[in-house]
Amino acid sequence: MSNYEAIILTFEGEVATIQFNRPEKKNCMSPTLHKNMVHAVEEVRAAKSKVLVITGINDTFCAGMDLELCFLEPFDDPEKMEEINKDVFGWFKAIKDFPAVTIAKVNGWCFGGGMELAGICDIAIVANESIWGLSEVNFGIFPGGGTTWSYAHNMPARKKALYYALTADTFTGAEAEALGYATKSVPLADLDAETQKVVDMLVTKGRIVLTKTKEVYEKVIWMDFPTAIDYEMAKLWELSRETNDDWVRTALASFKKREFKPGTQTYKLVNDV
Numbered sequence: 001m002s003n004y005e006a007i008i009l010t011f012e013g014e015v016a017t018i019q020f021n022r023p024e025k026k027n028c029m030s031p032t033l034h035k036n037m038v039h040a041v042e043e044v045r046a047a048k049s050k051v052l053v054i055t056g057i058n059d060t061f062c063a064g065m066d067l068e069l070c071f072l073e074p075f076d077d078p079e080k081m082e083e084i085n086k087d088v089f090g091w092f093k094a095i096k097d098f099p100a101v102t103i104a105k106v107n108g109w110c111f112g113g114g115m116e117l118a119g120i121c122d123i124a125i126v127a128n129e130s131i132w133g134l135s136e137v138n139f140g141i142f143p144g145g146g147t148t149w150s151y152a153h154n155m156p157a158r159k160k161a162l163y164y165a166l167t168a169d170t171f172t173g174a175e176a177e178a179l180g181y182a183t184k185s186v187p188l189a190d191l192d193a194e195t196q197k198v199v200d201m202l203v204t205k206g207r208i209v210l211t212k213t214k215e216v217y218e219k220v221i222w223m224d225f226p227t228a229i230d231y232e233m234a235k236l237w238e239l240s241r242e243t244n245d246d247w248v249r250t251a252l253a254s255f256k257k258r259e260f261k262p263g264t265q266t267y268k269l270v271n272d273v
């Protein structure tokens with residue numbers, strides 16, 4: 001466990017967990033929390049964790065930016081604003097392009113920047129009871145700093161996306177799943193167990209193959225089909241090289257001996273470091 005003021009970072013085997021820890025302020029993101037995240041994200045990267053779970057303490061995932069400490073107080077101090085923004089966008093971009101699989105475990109209130117964060121994670125396991133909202137229009141701005149990108153990519157139906165951004169109407173975690181924003185929604189009482197189930201599936205896979213799967217997905221969705229084929233094949237040989245051809249030499253060799261069924265079982269790679 002590392003010592004940070006506004007978050008709690010813990011490691012258990014190949015899994016890192018970050019909990020936002022400002023329960024008295026509904027885990028909204030202060031400049032200190034942003035600075036903590038800049039360092040914590042690098043700590044997790046250096047630890048070569050396979051999975052990073054991000055969640056919140058108590059009844060809240062994250063109530064977005066700290067409206068007082070990130071906007072109101074530093075508003076007339078451009079240098080201070082610039083420093084805060086450098087931290088925020090630094091760690092947001094790092095999470096979007098992170099080697100470990102990122103899971104947003106949404107346990108409660110999830111607003112504005114909290115929705116952006118849930119949206120840039122790879123997987124979101126959420127409580128049915130959690131309340132989500134793009135509240136920005138309520139205080140006179142549109143969802144900025146990547147939040148529009150995030151909601152637009154996670155609520156692909158235009159009429160739904162614009163409805164929530166224009167009205168700031170809230171929706172539940174169960175609705176977030178129906179909208180495509182959440183991977184899975186379960187009763188709050190089952191949230192830990194459901195998240196653990198997903199983590200357990202992920203840790204049986206190779207670390208390098210997980211990272212490459214994400215990297216290839218993120219690039220390929222912007223490519224035409226022939227370019228994607230070339231890129232995917234080039235990355236496949238890169239993966240093969242970095243894992244000493246484990247997939248052929250050990251996994252498929254093991255399949256040839258009928259030692260496992262790749263459709264329903266995972267082979268434990270030997271050269272995944």
Ligand code: COA
Pocket residue numbers: 024025026028063064065066067068069109111112113135136
């Ligand atoms: N920025 C700054 N302070 C915040 C905050 C935020 N985003 N979200 C909550 N807080 C503070 C509250 O002002 C309150 O502070 P106080 O104890 O000094 O009065 C404290 O956290 C507890 O919140 P409270 O509003 O009393 O809790 P609630 O359960 O009645 O309501 C919310 C919960 C999330 C609905 C409400 O806090 C809220 O609307 N927060 C703002 C959400 C938002 O619009 N975020 C987008 C930012 S981009």
